[in-house]
Amino acid sequence: MTDNRFANQSIQCNVTSCKYHNKEKNYCSLDVIKVDTNEPHPTDYTSTCCDSFAPKSV
Numbered sequence: 001m002t003d004n005r006f007a008n009q010s011i012q013c014n015v016t017s018c019k020y021h022n023k024e025k026n027y028c029s030l031d032v033i034k035v036d037t038n039e040p041h042p043t044d045y046t047s048t049c050c051d052s053f054a055p056k057s058v
């Protein structure tokens with residue numbers, strides 16, 4: 001079970017649709033995340049993404 005009451009003060013996040021998002025504090029609740037890219041040569045922040053994202057169940 002996911003406990004997203006924890007707020008990792010090192011990972012700010014606005015992705016409210018992620019099940020790891022702490023909506024009270026706008027932080028990630030995981031200890032660590034993986035950031036990746038889906039482009040061969042990323043050039044700016046829009047080329048990166050959080051690979052640890054998981055959708056909230058509805």
Ligand code: SF4
Nearest residue numbers: 013018020021028050
């Ligand atoms: S796993 Fe990624 S997208 Fe989800 S709350 Fe944490 S930083 Fe945000």
